Amino acid sequence: xxxxxxxxxxxxxxxxxxxxxxxxxxxxxxxxxxxxxxxxxxxxxxxxxxxxxxxxxxxxxxxxxxxxxxxxxxxxxxxxxxxxxxxxxxxxxxxxxxxxxxxxxxxxxxxxxxxxxxxxxxxxxxxxxxxxxxxxxxxxxxxxxxxxxxxxxxxxxxxxxxxxxxxxxxxxxxxxxxxxxxxxxxxxxxxxxxxxxxxxxxxxxxxxxxxxxxxxxxxxxxxxxxxxxxxxxxxxxxxxxxxxxxxxxxxxxxxxxxxxxxxxxxxxxx
Amino acid sequence: xxxxxxxxxxxxxxxxxxxxxxxxxxxxxxxxxxxxxxxxxxxxxxxxxxxxxxxxxxxxxxxxxxxxxxxxxxxxxxxxxxxxxxxxxxxxxxxxxxxxxxxxxxxxxxxxxxxxxxxxxxxxxxxxxxxxxxxxxxxxxxxxxxxxxxxxxxxxxxxxxxxxxxxxxxxxxxxxxxxxxxxxxxxxxxxxxxxxxxxxxxxxxxxxxxxxxxxxxxxxxxxxxxxxxxxxxxxxxxxxxxxxxxxxxxxxxxxxxxxxxxxxxxxxxx
Amino acid sequence: xxxxxxxxxxxxxxxxxxxxxxxxxxxxxxxxxxxxxxxxxxxxxxxxxxxxxxxxxxxxxxxxxxxxxxxxxxxxxxxxxxxxxxxxxxxxxxxxxxxxxxxxxxxxxxxxxxxxxxxxxxxxxxxxxxxxxxxxxxxxxxxxxxxxxxxxxxxxxxxxxxxxxxxxxxxxxxxxxxxxxxxxxxxxxxxxxxxxxxxxxxxxxxxxxxxxxxxxxxxxxxxxxxxxxxxxxxxxxxxxxxxxxxxxxxxxxxxxxxxxxxxxxxxxxx
Numbered sequence: 118x119x120x121x122x123x124x125x126x127x128x129x130x131x132x133x134x135x136x137x138x139x140x141x142x143x144x145x146x147x148x149x150x151x152x153x154x155x156x157x158x159x160x161x162x163x164x165x166x167x168x169x170x171x172x173x174x175x176x177x178x179x180x181x182x183x184x185x186x187x188x189x190x191x192x193x194x195x196x197x198x199x200x201x202x203x204x205x206x207x208x209x210x211x212x213x214x215x216x217x218x219x220x221x222x223x224x225x226x227x228x229x230x231x232x233x234x235x236x237x238x239x240x241x242x243x244x245x246x247x248x249x250x251x252x253x254x255x256x257x258x259x260x261x262x263x264x265x266x267x268x269x270x271x272x273x274x275x276x277x278x279x280x281x282x283x284x285x286x287x288x289x290x291x292x293x294x295x296x297x298x299x300x301x302x303x304x305x306x307x308x309x310x311x312x313x314x315x316x317x318x319x320x321x322x323x324x325x326x327x328x329x330x331x332x333x334x335x336x337x338x339x340x341x342x343x344x345x346x347x348x349x350x351x352x353x354x355x356x357x358x359x360x361x362x363x364x365x366x367x368x369x370x371x372x373x374x375x376x377x378x379x380x381x382x383x384x385x386x387x
Numbered sequence: 388x389x390x391x392x393x394x395x396x397x398x399x400x401x402x403x404x405x406x407x408x409x410x411x412x413x414x415x416x417x418x419x420x421x422x423x424x425x426x427x428x429x430x431x432x433x434x435x436x437x438x439x440x441x442x443x444x445x446x447x448x449x450x451x452x453x454x455x456x457x458x459x460x461x462x463x464x465x466x467x468x469x470x471x472x473x474x475x476x477x478x479x480x481x482x483x484x485x486x487x488x489x490x491x492x493x494x495x496x497x498x499x500x501x502x503x504x505x506x507x508x509x510x511x512x513x514x515x516x517x518x519x520x521x522x523x524x525x526x527x528x529x530x531x532x533x534x535x536x537x538x539x540x541x542x543x544x545x546x547x548x549x550x551x552x553x554x555x556x557x558x559x560x561x562x563x564x565x566x567x568x569x570x571x572x573x574x575x576x577x578x579x580x581x582x583x584x585x586x587x588x589x590x591x592x593x594x595x596x597x598x599x600x601x602x603x604x605x606x607x608x609x610x611x612x613x614x615x616x617x618x619x620x621x622x623x624x625x626x627x628x629x630x631x632x633x634x635x636x637x638x639x640x641x642x643x644x645x646x647x648x649x650x651x652x653x654x655x656x657x
Numbered sequence: 658x659x660x661x662x663x664x665x666x667x668x669x670x671x672x673x674x675x676x677x678x679x680x681x682x683x684x685x686x687x688x689x690x691x692x693x694x695x696x697x698x699x700x701x702x703x704x705x706x707x708x709x710x711x712x713x714x715x716x717x718x719x720x721x722x723x724x725x726x727x728x729x730x731x732x733x734x735x736x737x738x739x740x741x742x743x744x745x746x747x748x749x750x751x752x753x754x755x756x757x758x759x760x761x762x763x764x765x766x767x768x769x770x771x772x773x774x775x776x777x778x779x780x781x782x783x784x785x786x787x788x789x790x791x792x793x794x795x796x797x798x799x800x801x802x803x804x805x806x807x808x809x810x811x812x813x814x815x816x817x818x819x820x821x822x823x824x825x826x827x828x829x830x831x832x833x834x835x836x837x838x839x840x841x842x843x844x845x846x847x848x849x850x851x852x853x854x855x856x857x858x859x860x861x862x863x864x865x866x867x868x869x870x871x872x873x874x875x876x877x878x879x880x881x882x883x884x885x886x887x888x889x890x891x892x893x894x895x896x897x898x899x900x901x902x903x904x905x906x907x908x909x910x911x912x913x914x915x916x917x918x919x920x921x922x923x924x925x926x927x
Contacts, residue, residue: 137526137527137529144684145687147415148418148688149688151581152580152581152627152628152631155580155627156627160526160527160528160529162488163414163456164456164485164489165458166459166491168458168459169492172489172490172491173488176488177527186687187706188708189708218702219704221708221709221712222709257713257717259700309696310692310695311692311695311701312688356906356909357692357909358696358901358903358906358909361905362631366627366629369625369626414684417684418688418852421851422850422897425850425897426849426897433684434759436727436729438729439761442759442760442761443759632898632902635897635898636899639895
């Protein structure tokens with residue numbers, strides 16, 4: 118089964134099983150990521166109280182940790198939930214939003230990577246480079262540049278932390294220690310709406326909940342999300358407000374057949 | 388005056404009086420519930436600091452408590468605001484989001500029900516069943532099933548807590564200890580957008596601010612909200628992003644005459 | 658260069674320089690203000706942890722403080738960030754949301770005005786009047802809509818605090834101690850969507866990041882934002898959900914030429 122077929126099969130499984138996705142995420146995108154989750158027929162739950170995160174993750178099929186508006190108390194909750202997810206064998210996705218922009222963000226990302234077994238890290242090139250020890254510039258949550266190519270950043274990160282990494286950008290790169298995928302789906306309008314990266318996290322988590330291979334899950338999720346972006350751009354043109362609306366419509370409408378025929382994935386060994 | 392006529396009269400009163408609705412609600416739906424409030428010409432205020440909730444509720448016409456992303460500190464603020472609302476005779480609406488999914492949610496809902504006189508509880512079947520002592524499954528914030536029919540759950544809850552209860556679903560059920568209303572307005576798309584239940588809370592609160600009978604207020608609000616959902620579905624088709632936009636348009640456009648002619652309410656005594 | 662030409666030049670500078678705008682704002686409008694920021698090609702960052710706000714503001718070009726869902730801990734973070742912005746010479750915009758409604762809001766606004774050098778305060782007439790010490794009379798004046806009242810409020814505020822003040826309403830008033838501008842752009846639909854005032858704050862901040870004169874920055878920003886509101890109203894009609902979507906489209910599409918020809922600004926000396 119090629120990667121596009123596997124992505125299609127994963128999407129069909131999500132739409133059938135309706136996995137519960139527990140997100141501990143930032144205050145800016147909570148509604149948007151919950152709606153993205155619901156659009157692909159997964160069920161969103163947001164919960165960040167240390168008093169309940171372990172119990173909540175116990176009924177979930179995947180956990181998303183996103184540090185976009187972090188405080189130390191929220192990182193405590195993320196670590197608790199992550200450790201419990203590890204005990205239960207539930208995949209954990211980390212988005213190190215703004216790692217490299219402030220010491221708190223870099224340190225908190227490292228703390229989570231050290232204390233929780235992360236299945237997939239999804240971030241931009243600057244964030245991932247910073248955590249891999251490669252000099253990079255991160256302005257707020259925007260990647261400005263790094264002293265290495267995206268392939269090298271991904272490979273270095275994957276070998277340092279022993280997990281799958283997905284770097285999103287004009288071309289998305291997914292790597293574990295053995296292979297690299299280049300995903301050429303997507304549209305420039307995805308960068309004109311706040312939180313599309315955060316939305317992609319819950320799609321990645323949904324795929325990881327039905328596909329035991331994190332690499333395949335990340336590849337399938339990002340090609341599916343990118344395709345939805347292409348569909349939304351066709352429906353809305355150069356208008357970010359309309360594109361945002363159409364992105365939900367596309368995530369809801371996109372079918373396994375769309376993914377099987379439209380996924381643009383190139384695989385290579387490292 | 389029949390229930391549809393009373394709903395229409397209540398909506399007219401809201402549009403004229405523009406009541407201030409104070410919400411202490413979850414982080415996922417704050418913007419959406421504030422916009423829903425504004426669309427029916429009520430005025431939204433969000434405030435959760437223990438230092439000010441009592442003063443803020445003093446200028447409000449109704450209070451909404453929603454535990455969707457609860458922490459113990461937020462429950463403290465809800466209890467303070469609720470007690471002050473009780474002193475002032477302002478109706479309090481409680482949405483026990485996720486009661487049954489975690490101990491914290493079940494316990495916090497019970498704590499609020501014990502310490503604050505709630506006018507109307509609005510939730511799904513699983514949440515309400517859990518609080519009424521009927522076994523039920525709640526997955527995150529989704530009701531999966533309960534060991535009793537919705538009518539029985541509603542009747543048991545109303546008699547246990549002595550307040551009006553509204554269980555929303557394909558058919559909405561409202562009950563106090565004396566009568567039951569079945570509201571058949573609404574559209575399946577309401578389940579495809581995050582926070583429509585939370586939006587319905589502020590509509591219920593707005594109706595309760597102009598109608599001294601909690602049962603009539605809940606019935607009127609849910610038929611009005613359901614009708615707006617029908618109007619939105621007609622305008623948007625099977626597209627959740629577009630439906631979300633059209634739902635605000637419909638809440639803004641819906642008139643007392645629309646409600647008088649379109650409300651689909653069946654009443655019966657218990 | 659007249660005020661419309663200056664507004665156009667400022668907008669062109671924002672679209673070219675992509676300034677980073679750090680907001681510590683309320684939970685209701687975070688996504689909306691971030692998207693408004695991005696639509697005019699500035700970059701949004703939200704960060705409120707006391708552990709990082711000083712470092713984050715160090716890479717920003719302007720800082721927005723908005724007390725809409727304040728707690729004392731958030732005000733601490735705002736004060737820290739504001740003081741650091743002052744050291745670095747970065748403009749600080751304050752929105753005293755709800756000043757006058759509760760003691761906490763009035764006191765917190767005054768605390769920020771006393772401890773941080775604010776470049777521009779943006780609020781409604783009642784909030785600004787309260788802080789200028791003329792609350793009761795002003796509420797009465799506001800209810801009968803006297804324009805002379807608003808001028809006096811603005812002048813009193815500007816002379817009390819020595820900063821630029823922008824009072825938004827049907828006609829926006831901007832004043833420092835020397836001059837007053839009346840901006841007649843905008844549309845009544847801006848009052849039918851939650852958070853448009855908050856969105857205008859980040860537009861003001863973006864202008865202040867490229868224009869060293871706070872008065873000119875506020876005038877340019879509010880005429881640009883008002884014009885975008887006019888464009889959105891034309892595209893959407895009397896529908897708040899659609900207007901909200903079109904407002905982002907308009908903020909993204911609006912050009913320096915649109916501003917140069919459409920800005921409706923009247924200037925006068927005090």
